Amino acid sequence: MLERLTEALAKFIETSGIYWLFNNLHLDKGLDFNYIFAGSLGNILMILVSLLLMYLAIKKEFEPLLLLPIAFGMFLVNLPISGIMEHASTQLTLDGEMVLLEGGLVENGIKYAMMLAQNGVDYFETAKEVPGGLFYYLYYGNKLGIFPPLIFMGVGVMTDFGPLLANPKSFLLGAAAQFGIFLAFFGALILGFDAKESSSIAIIGGADGPTAIFTAIKLAPHLLAPIAVAAYSYMSLVPIIQPPIMRALTSKEERLIHMEQLRPISQTEKIMFPIIVTLLVVLILPSTTPLIGMLMFGNLIKVSGVTERLAEVASGPLMYMITIFLGLTVGATTQAADFLNLSTLKILMLGLIAFAIGTAAGILLGKLMNKLTGGKINPLIGAAGVSAVPMAARVVHKVGQEEDPTNFLLMHAMGPNVAGVIGSAVAAGVFLSLYM
Amino acid sequence: MNILFLLEAVSLNERLAEGTTALIAGMGTVFIILILISSIISLFKYIGKSDRPHNRSDIKLKAFIEAGRKVEPVHTQDDLELIAVITTVIASSLNITTDQLQVKSFRRIRSKN
Numbered sequence: 001m002l003e004r005l006t007e008a009l010a011k012f013i014e015t016s017g018i019y020w021l022f023n024n025l026h027l028d029k030g031l032d033f034n035y036i037f038a039g040s041l042g043n044i045l046m047i048l049v050s051l052l053l054m055y056l057a058i059k060k061e062f063e064p065l066l067l068l069p070i071a072f073g074m075f076l077v078n079l080p081i082s083g084i085m086e087h088a089s090t091q092l093t094l095d096g097e098m099v100l101l102e103g104g105l106v107e108n109g110i111k112y113a114m115m116l117a118q119n120g121v122d123y124f125e126t127a128k129e130v131p132g133g134l135f136y137y138l139y140y141g142n143k144l145g146i147f148p149p150l151i152f153m154g155v156g157v158m159t160d161f162g163p164l165l166a167n168p169k170s171f172l173l174g175a176a177a178q179f180g181i182f183l184a185f186f187g188a189l190i191l192g193f194d195a196k197e198s199s200s201i202a203i204i205g206g207a208d209g210p211t212a213i214f215t216a217i218k219l220a221p222h223l224l225a226p227i228a229v230a231a232y233s234y235m236s237l238v239p240i241i242q243p244p245i246m247r248a249l250t251s252k253e254e255r256l257i258h259m260e261q262l263r264p265i266s267q268t269e270k271i272m273f274p275i276i277v278t279l280l281v282v283l284i285l286p287s288t289t290p291l292i293g294m295l296m297f298g299n300l301i302k303v304s305g306v307t308e309r310l311a312e313v314a315s316g317p318l319m320y321m322i323t324i325f326l327g328l329t330v331g332a333t334t335q336a337a338d339f340l341n342l343s344t345l346k347i348l349m350l351g352l353i354a355f356a357i358g359t360a361a362g363i364l365l366g367k368l369m370n371k372l373t374g375g376k377i378n379p380l381i382g383a384a385g386v387s388a389v390p391m392a393a394r395v396v397h398k399v400g401q402e403e404d405p406t407n408f409l410l411m412h413a414m415g416p417n418v419a420g421v422i423g424s425a426v427a428a429g430v431f432l433s434l435y436m
Numbered sequence: 437m438n439i440l441f442l443l444e445a446v447s448l449n450e451r452l453a454e455g456t457t458a459l460i461a462g463m464g465t466v467f468i469i470l471i472l473i474s475s476i477i478s479l480f481k482y483i484g485k486s487d488r489p490h491n492r493s494d495i496k497l498k499a500f501i502e503a504g505r506k507v508e509p510v511h512t513q514d515d516l517e518l519i520a521v522i523t524t525v526i527a528s529s530l531n532i533t534t535d536q537l538q539v540k541s542f543r544r545i546r547s548k549n
Contacts, residue, residue: 171477182458185455189455195458199458263481264535276476281473426469430461430466434458
């Protein structure tokens with residue numbers, strides 16, 4: 001009896017996460033970091049990072065709607081043997097022996113047939129699908145490219161293109177800010193990534209999570225984890241990354257510029273905008289259809305004024321539901337064993353450079369436009385050309401108000417900001433047409 | 437060793453050429469598409485003229501300002517600015533645009549001291 005109890009207790013301890021942590025320290029091969037981070041120290045490091053991100057989301061309120069699910073997904077997946085991101089597998093019994101194959105029954109159908117034919121085996125006794133973890137299934141929303149366009153639909157509902165319609169020149173600022181993307185592509189190629197990988201990494205510079213995920217899924221799915229984490233982290237960290245660049249590239253006089261009030265926009269204009277943009281962009285770059293199509297559809301159901309309930313669902317419950325799934329599953333891609341490597345570090349660095357250059361390019365074009373219009377444009381609004389909506393516009397507004405509390409740049413910055421959303425989707429479309 | 441070095445150099449040159457092509461083609465396409473949309477949108481103002489919104493908030497605000505002018509002509513300009521400032525701040529904090537807000541009433545409270 002006592003022996004059985006001891007045995008059960010030992011088994012219980014051996015299957016616990018704490019035992020796994022102590023049993024997988026991976027310190028027996030010296031300073032081989034790849035080996036060390038594949039063990040429990042990697043998990044501990046990632047858990048600490050997740051706690052830091054939770055702190056930033058809760059205490060500092062850096063895009064908490066996104067950052068908190070990402071951080072918690074990261075936390076869960078790095079708790080040892082949680083199995084939450086475990087892929088589905090198939091258990092076969094062949095001549096009394098058990099074989100475990102990666103993937104579900106359907107995925108393995110062809111594989112079985114081939115294996116049986118090659119080995120001359122006529123049958124197997126049992127075939128049982130072992131279900132994967134919860135996040136493994138939720139992750140299919142990313143893997144199949146479903147979540148990013150749905151998020152874009154919600155963004156479309158929540159975005160007011162009025163400031164852009166009132167000041168169409170804003171489009172130029174949205175275009176200039178995409179410079180960071182293409183320069184990062186250059187950098188990624190030089191650092192040894194191939195063209196498809198470089199394209200996916202470069203899109204991080206647009207500070208647009210859904211577009212970055214969408215591009216990575218199509219071109220470099222194996223890099224999805226670090227790309228998604230970098231894109232969403234930089235989106236959350238816009239208030240930290242952008243202001244120093246904005247202050248460095250503009251003078252106090254420029255930051256003090258008050259801009260003229262924008263003209264009112266009619267409903268007809270608002271309705272025509274999504275239709276015309278979809279028509280033009282999709283005709284030129286068909287690969288952008290899921291992103292631009294859903295963004296503009298979302299906007300249309302809002303501005304049409306006759307589908308308020310659809311707009312409410314798309315920007316409310318649906319959007320938040322997808323945000324929860326997307327955030328948790330993006331976070332869950334950061335399993336220490338796969339995530340902690342040199343290539344992740346390179347991607348994070350390239351993403352940051354791309355984002356900083358995009359911000360700088362927007363500001364510099366803003367300065368040029370300021371000169372050409374005789375000082376009517378505050379160059380700060382160029383920084384909003386990266387597409388982190390509406391965070392980038394809010395940051396512009398805040399930096400402007402630091403100099404002059406009566407200067408309201410928010411609506412002026414929203415123009416380049418939403419132009420940036422279209423711009424980064426177009427940039428993604430360019431990469432998809434070049435390399436897919 | 438020299439051959440390897442040569443191969444690496446060729447590869448780097450190829451990568452630079454690839455990067456330059458994508459940079460020019462990419463930025464070119466982005467600018468062309470966005471300039472095209474921008475040009476078409478700049479024509480919208482002509483359609484817009486016949487269909488300008490006279491939304492309720494505008495009308496109410498104008499009526500309010502008119503009423504304010506009759507009662508307290510001295511504060512009209514201040515009030516207008518104040519309403520604009522308050523509306524923008526509220527819109528900013530709620531993450532919506534000012535046209536989604538409607539100013540229903542606005543009252544100055546005299547300082548007690």
